[in-house]
Amino acid sequence: MELTAGKVAVVTGAASGIGFALASRFARAGLDVVLADIEVPALAAAEHKIADLGVNTLAVPTDVSDEAAVQALAAAAVERFGAVHVVCNNAGVESDADPWFGPVSAWKWVLGVNLWGVIHGIRAFLPHLLGQGGGHFVNTASIAGLYPGFAPSYDASKHAVVAISEGLYNSMSLAGLPVGVSVLCPGWVRTSIMDASRNWPASLGEQPPPSLGSEVVSKYVRRAIDEAMRPAAVADLVADAVVEGRFWVFTEQSFVDLVVRRWQRVAERANPDRGVDLPGMPPSAQLREEVLALLGLVSPE
Numbered sequence: 001m002e003l004t005a006g007k008v009a010v011v012t013g014a015a016s017g018i019g020f021a022l023a024s025r026f027a028r029a030g031l032d033v034v035l036a037d038i039e040v041p042a043l044a045a046a047e048h049k050i051a052d053l054g055v056n057t058l059a060v061p062t063d064v065s066d067e068a069a070v071q072a073l074a075a076a077a078v079e080r081f082g083a084v085h086v087v088c089n090n091a092g093v094e095s096d097a098d099p100w101f102g103p104v105s106a107w108k109w110v111l112g113v114n115l116w117g118v119i120h121g122i123r124a125f126l127p128h129l130l131g132q133g134g135g136h137f138v139n140t141a142s143i144a145g146l147y148p149g150f151a152p153s154y155d156a157s158k159h160a161v162v163a164i165s166e167g168l169y170n171s172m173s174l175a176g177l178p179v180g181v182s183v184l185c186p187g188w189v190r191t192s193i194m195d196a197s198r199n200w201p202a203s204l205g206e207q208p209p210p211s212l213g214s215e216v217v218s219k220y221v222r223r224a225i226d227e228a229m230r231p232a233a234v235a236d237l238v239a240d241a242v243v244e245g246r247f248w249v250f251t252e253q254s255f256v257d258l259v260v261r262r263w264q265r266v267a268e269r270a271n272p273d274r275g276v277d278l279p280g281m282p283p284s285a286q287l288r289e290e291v292l293a294l295l296g297l298v299s300p301e
C-alpha cells in the first residue's frame with residue numbers, strides 16, 4: 001500500500017519508542033496520525049511533536065488491554081478522519097517478575113497488553129478497513145515471537161502475536177480481501193521498554209518484585225538496548241514493508257540466525273539449547289555464573 005498524504009495511520013503505544021517513531025515516519029510521508037497510549041502526559045507531548053510535522057493528529061488515551069477502550073479508539077479515529085488505512089498494534093510491556101513463583105498478576109499484565117491489545121486492535125479496526133475498501137495492519141511482536149529466550153510471559157505473548165498475524169494474513173489472502181498484514185520482529189531497539197513498569201496498572205494490585213537474578217540480566221539488557229539501533233530506523237523498515245506488502249519485518253540478521261538455529265534443533269528433535277549467546281549480551285556461561293554468584297550458589301558443572 002502506498003503511504004501518501006491524506007491517508008490515516010493509527011499507532012498504539014505512540015507516546016514513546018517504536019510507536020512514536022512509527023507516528024513520525026507516517027507523518028513525514030504526509031499521513032494524518034491517530035496516537036493512542038496509556039501514558040497521558042507523554043501522549044500529549046508526542047501529539048504536539050507529530051502535529052509540528054504539519055499533519056492532522058488525534059490523541060486518544062487508551063489502555064489497549066481494555067476491549068471497550070480500543071473499540072472507542074477505532075470509533076474516534078473514524079469519526080475524526082472518516083477512514084483508517086494503517087493500524088499499528090504496537091503497545092507492549094515486559095515484566096521481570098518471577099514467572100513461576102511470583103504473582104500471576106505479572107502474566108495478566110503482559111498478556112493483557114501484548115496479546116489482548118493486538119487482538120482488540122484487529123477486531124476493532126478490521127470491519128472499518130474492509131468497509132472502506134482496504135488497509136494494512138502492522139503488529140509489533142519481537143524476535144521473542146520466534147525465539148523463546150527472554151522472559152516466559154513476554155515470549156508467550158510475542159509468539160501469540162506472530163501466530164495471530166499469520167492467521168490474519170492467511171485468512172485475508174485466502175478470501176482475497178484487500179487487507180495487508182506485517183509483523184514486526186525486532187531485536188534490541190533503543191527505547192524505554194526496560195522501564196515498562198511505569199505503566200503497571202493499579203487495578204492489578206501491588207507491583208510484583210523482580211525475580212532473583214533479574215538484577216544481573218536486566219543490567220546487561222539495559223546496556224544492549226542503550227547501544228541498540230534507533231527506533232527511527234525500525235520505522236523506516238516498517239514503512240518499506242507496508243509499501244511492499246511484506247509480512248516479516250526483521251531488524252537484524254544475527255537475531256534471525258538465532259531463530260533458524262532454534263528451528264534446526266526442532267527439526268532434529270534436539271532438546272532446547274540453554275547455552276545460546278544472545279546478540280549484544282555477554283556469553284551465556286558468564287551470565288549463568290554471575291546469577292549463581294548473586295544467589296550465593298556455585299555452578300553444578
Ligand SMILES: NC(=O)c1ccc[n+]([C@@H]2O[C@H](COP(=O)([O-])OP(=O)(O)OC[C@H]3O[C@@H](n4cnc5c(N)ncnc54)[C@H](O)[C@@H]3O)[C@@H](O)[C@H]2O)c1
Binds near residue numbers: 016017189
Ligand atoms: N525495545 C526493544 O528492544 C523491543 C524489541 C522487540 C519488540 N519490542 C516491542 O516494541 C513495542 C514498543 O515498545 P518500545 O520498545 O517502543 O517501548 P516503550 O516503553 O518505549 O514504548 C511502549 C509504549 O507503550 C505504551 N503502553 C504501555 N502499556 C500500554 C497500554 N496498556 N495501553 C496503551 N499503551 C501502552 C507505553 O506508555 C509506551 O508509550 C512493544 O510491543 C515491545 O514489546 C521492543
